[in-house]
Amino acid sequence: MAKELPKRSEVKEEFTWKIEDVFPDTAAWEAELQNIQTKTAELAGMEGKVTASAENLLSTLEQHAALDLMVSRTFHYASRLSDVDTKNSTNQAMVQRISSIATQVSSKLAFIDPESTLMFIDISHLSGNAGTGIFNYGSRCQYRV
Secondary structure, three states: OOOOOOOHHHOOHHHOOOHHHOOOOHHHHHHHHHHHHHHHHHHHOOOOOHHHOHHHHHHHHHHHHHHHHHHHHHHHHHHHHHHHOOOOHHHHHHHHHHHHHHHHHHHHOOOHHHHHHHHHHOOHHHOOOHHHHHHHHHHHHHOOO
């Protein structure tokens, strides 16, 4: 006979996710969603300017990487909440919401890869900025000229 799984409330806390390490509550999660949208709008203002200077390139890539981590973190939180009880429509809606926001972020920032690709074709004029080197290896591998 199959053993019935215990309810979440019956599982010892030591065997559950410590989701509050990601966000203390859904209010903090909501605040991060707002932050993501604000940062996305700010970064979208770099369109057409990414390759204007080494500083622009580095700043754009750093901000984009930080934003990616923010989106991942908010998605992780909503997904884990949804995993706890897949019948909970509020948690399912949170996953759908961050998925939609992540799609919007990708769409609004789609200019970054093409613009930075053009930069890596000839980056000799940027060699004075050591910070750009951390993004250089991946770009050389991805964008062979």
